[in-house]
Amino acid sequence: MNLIEMLFQGWSGPVRTLLVGVLAYAGLVLLLRISGKRTLSKLNAFDLVVTVALGSTLSTILLNEQVPLAEGMTAFAVLIGLQWAVTWTSVRWRRWARLVRAEPAVLLRDGAPLDAALKRERVTRDELLGAVRDAGGSDLDAAAVVILEGDGSLTAILKG
Numbered sequence: 001m002n003l004i005e006m007l008f009q010g011w012s013g014p015v016r017t018l019l020v021g022v023l024a025y026a027g028l029v030l031l032l033r034i035s036g037k038r039t040l041s042k043l044n045a046f047d048l049v050v051t052v053a054l055g056s057t058l059s060t061i062l063l064n065e066q067v068p069l070a071e072g073m074t075a076f077a078v079l080i081g082l083q084w085a086v087t088w089t090s091v092r093w094r095r096w097a098r099l100v101r102a103e104p105a106v107l108l109r110d111g112a113p114l115d116a117a118l119k120r121e122r123v124t125r126d127e128l129l130g131a132v133r134d135a136g137g138s139d140l141d142a143a144a145v146v147i148l149e150g151d152g153s154l155t156a157i158l159k160g
Contacts, residue, residue, distance in 0.1 A: 013065075017063070020061060031073075032080065054076065054080075057075045057079065103150060105121050109144075113140065121148050125140075132158070135158055143159065
């Protein structure tokens with residue numbers, strides 16, 4: 001293969017990518033809107049896996065001519081349908097929710113970092129301090145509690 005062929009192999013590839021890309025994007029947006037706001041919420045570990053899978057599927061649809069648009073849209077529907085089913089089930093059964101979702105963890109109480117929790121959750125004292133500052137505090141003593149939320153964000157609740 002010469003340099004010219006590596007850079008451009010005709011118009012059919014770019015035209016297919018443009019056409020399939022527009023249609024796949026529109027279909028993905030439509031499916032995400034149908035599935036509801038929860039699919040697009042702040043990401044926890046499970047949501048992140050689904051989002052990465054959707055991105056990988058979109059990439060495959062766009063760049064692999066062996067994958068027809070209909071199969072790609074079916075893959076989108078399956079992933080979004082499974083995401084919807086997991087979240088629907090999580091709302092109704094607490095045990096299932098605990099299985100697929102990360103539970104919040106208290107990392108600091110009354111200004112004192114909980115070292116075992118910090119180590120288990122792999123959070124540093126500097127990250128705790130950053131959360132306290134984001135909440136308007138100046139140091140760890142200003143916080144009543146700092147919680148590592150299920151989506152990985154830190155929430156600081158100040159004293160008083």
